[in-house]
Amino acid sequence: MESPLPLQSLRVGGAELLFDGVKEHQVTLPSQSEPWDMKQLLVWIQRNLLKERPELFVQGDSVRPGILVLINDADWELMGELEYQLQDQDNVVFISTLHGG
Amino acid sequence: MADEVSCLKAQLSEREEEILALKRKLARLEKSHTSVLKLHDKVTNLEPLPAKASLCNEDIMRYSRQLLLPELSVQGQLRLSKTSVLVVGCGGLGCPLAQYLAAAGIGRLGLLDYDEVELSNLHRQVLHGEESQGQAKALSAAGAVRRLNSTVECVPYHLQLSSENAMQLLQQYDIVADCSDNVPTRYLVNDACVLSGKPLVSASALRMEGQLTVYNYRGGPCYRCLYPRPPPPETVTNCSDGGVLGVVPGIMGCLQALEVLKIASGQGSSCGQQLVIFDAQDTRFRSIRLRPKQAGCAVCGENPTVTQLVDYESLCGSAATDKCRRLNLLSRDQRITVQDYKSILDNGVSHLLLDVRPLVEVDICHLPFSVNIPLSSLEERKCEHIRLLQERIRQLKEQMAGDCRPAVYVICKLGNDSQKAVQVLEKMSGSDVDEITAKDICGGLMAWAQKIDPSFPQY
Numbered sequence: 215m216e217s218p219l220p221l222q223s224l225r226v227g228g229a230e231l232l233f234d235g236v237k238e239h240q241v242t243l244p245s246q247s248e249p250w251d252m253k254q255l256l257v258w259i260q261r262n263l264l265k266e267r268p269e270l271f272v273q274g275d276s277v278r279p280g281i282l283v284l285i286n287d288a289d290w291e292l293m294g295e296l297e298y299q300l301q302d303q304d305n306v307v308f309i310s311t312l313h314g315g
Numbered sequence: 316m317a318d319e320v321s322c323l324k325a326q327l328s329e330r331e332e333e334i335l336a337l338k339r340k341l342a343r344l345e346k347s348h349t350s351v352l353k354l355h356d357k358v359t360n361l362e363p364l365p366a367k368a369s370l371c372n373e374d375i376m377r378y379s380r381q382l383l384l385p386e387l388s389v390q391g392q393l394r395l396s397k398t399s400v401l402v403v404g405c406g407g408l409g410c411p412l413a414q415y416l417a418a419a420g421i422g423r424l425g426l427l428d429y430d431e432v433e434l435s436n437l438h439r440q441v442l443h444g445e446e447s448q449g450q451a452k453a454l455s456a457a458g459a460v461r462r463l464n465s466t467v468e469c470v471p472y473h474l475q476l477s478s479e480n481a482m483q484l485l486q487q488y489d490i491v492a493d494c495s496d497n498v499p500t501r502y503l504v505n506d507a508c509v510l511s512g513k514p515l516v517s518a519s520a521l522r523m524e525g526q527l528t529v530y531n532y533r534g535g536p537c538y539r540c541l542y543p544r545p546p547p548p549e550t551v552t553n554c555s556d557g558g559v560l561g562v563v564p565g566i567m568g569c570l571q572a573l574e575v576l577k578i579a580s581g582q583g584s585s586c587g588q589q590l591v592i593f594d595a596q597d598t599r600f601r602s603i604r605l606r607p608k609q610a611g612c613a614v615c616g617e618n619p620t621v622t623q624l625v626d627y628e629s630l631c632g633s634a635a636t637d638k639c640r641r642l643n644l645l646s647r648d649q650r651i652t653v654q655d656y657k658s659i660l661d662n663g664v665s666h667l668l669l670d671v672r673p674l675v676e677v678d679i680c681h682l683p684f685s686v687n688i689p690l691s692s693l694e695e696r697k698c699e700h701i702r703l704l705q706e707r708i709r710q711l712k713e714q715m716a717g718d719c720r721p722a723v724y725v726i727c728k729l730g731n732d733s734q735k736a737v738q739v740l741e742k743m744s745g746s747d748v749d750e751i752t753a754k755d756i757c758g759g760l761m762a763w764a765q766k767i768d769p770s771f772p773q774y
Contacts, residue, residue, distance in 0.1 A: 270550055280546025284603055291606035309592065311542060312519035312526050314554040315408040315496040315564060
């Protein structure tokens with residue numbers, strides 16, 4: 215019998231204006247039989263961290279235009295975007311693009 | 316006899332040198348005082364930048380401290396003098412950028428800005444002074460840059476960069492720096508850089524954060540590779556709404572200058588596929604590895620759909636400025652003017668004045684009889700604020716004779732958030748709170764300051 219996957223602990227940061235002004239959340243995802251991927255994490259964040267106005271964070275099943283997702287200091291495009299399977303201790307940061315000058 | 320001759324010769328050559336030095340000084344003074352900086356209100360074709368074969372003695376002295384660097388050296392300095400850079404936006408990023416490029420001896424600086432200098436710019440736009448208020452930013456910046464280094468050729472453009480003029484302008488420059496303050500201009504500058512093959516050194520800043528990347532450089536990604544679709548306009552915050560600590564764009568503009576100088580001198584930039592994020596709160600820089608150039612990119616990909624400049628304001632759904640938008644969410648009978656509100660006050664009509672700005676803005680200034688509940692608290696139905704509102708409406712009802720609905724007038728800075736708040740209050744009326752009539756005050760506190768009470772501060 216396969217042993218259940220260990221609980222995944224992540225750091226989720228950035229977009230603090232959406233996350234109640236908190237810059238970084240230490241997050242423990244509930245254990246499940248398959249590894250967590252980014253697509254599931256976005257849904258989980260929406261339900262658990264974002265209280266208001268989800269349209270400022272997600273659009274369809276991805277993040278809205280103008281938010282860049284970083285996984286361990288790399289653009290998530292390099293990591294497989296929504297399909298990326300999260301590892302324990304990963305650092306996921308949502309960056310709002312700035313336009314001011 | 317021979318002694319006397321050589322002594323006279325020495326004295327003569329000393330005098331000659333003195334005369335030469337005086338002539339040089341005179342020429343410099345005449346150049347900086349008689350040649351008036353010509354402000355360009357449209358794009359014209361400039362003469363090519365003359366190539367310098369060698370550095371003169373004055374150049375050597377002026378740039379000596381950077382000539383000593385093997386990374387730059389004489390060759391790099393000569394390359395700088397042959398390089399032209401277009402600075403799009405002479406604000407918080409463009410000022411320090413232009414300053415350091417001029418100080419370092421760049422050949423030609425195009426300084427573009429459609430705007431004029433205002434008092435609220437001075438905390439971050441450090442080339443402009445109190446005496447430049449009302450002057451075109453491009454001209455003010457060019458004047459300051461020329462005082463610093465008169466050997467740099469400055470071309471001030473007092474115009475809005477557009478799909479019509481961008482290609483002709485960018486083709487005349489070697490490197491483009493995006494120091495703009497709005498989304499449409501960022502897409503416009505990117506596309507024009509891709510279409511004309513120019514590297515784009517781009518930075519941005521807001522509140523206590525900054526970002527920097529070099530786009531379209533040595534096969535790296537362009538802005539559209541990273542951001543194929545523009546953000547929804549309501550998610551974009553500008554400096555006049557969100558605020559910015561002046562030194563933050565200052566630091567980012569200096570970083571832009573660094574990358575421009577490395578590209579111009581031949582050292583090359585390492586930011587071509589990298590995003591540098593500056594967190595000014597924690598004084599921390601982070602370097603992010605970015606995606607490569609995208610084969611499917613609409614402008615720099617293999618089958619581009621954008622082959623000429625488009626309408627960027629309609630692409631982004633917003634204007635190419637950082638001035639605040641004027642919303643129009645309510646019908647005319649849901650709004651009153653500041654003059655209407657003044658007569659309500661003068662006639663002693665019972666009402667509640669609700670100020671829906673964030674607390675940090677209420678601390679700057681507020682009307683003494685207003686009750687502050689920020690729009691976000693209303694939208695989130697924050698318990699303590701809803702209780703406060705219920706309480707004040709109940710008190711108001713007690714004061715009022717008969718059973719007419721209590722009037723709630725909503726005010727904010729400019730009259731945008733107050734309209735949103737009226738919409739929230741209308742949903743709450745009769746459920747979360749007693750039935751009320753909510754109206755917003757057009758133009759907000761800034762209209763109050765301009766039309767009713769000139770002693771009220773503006774920000």
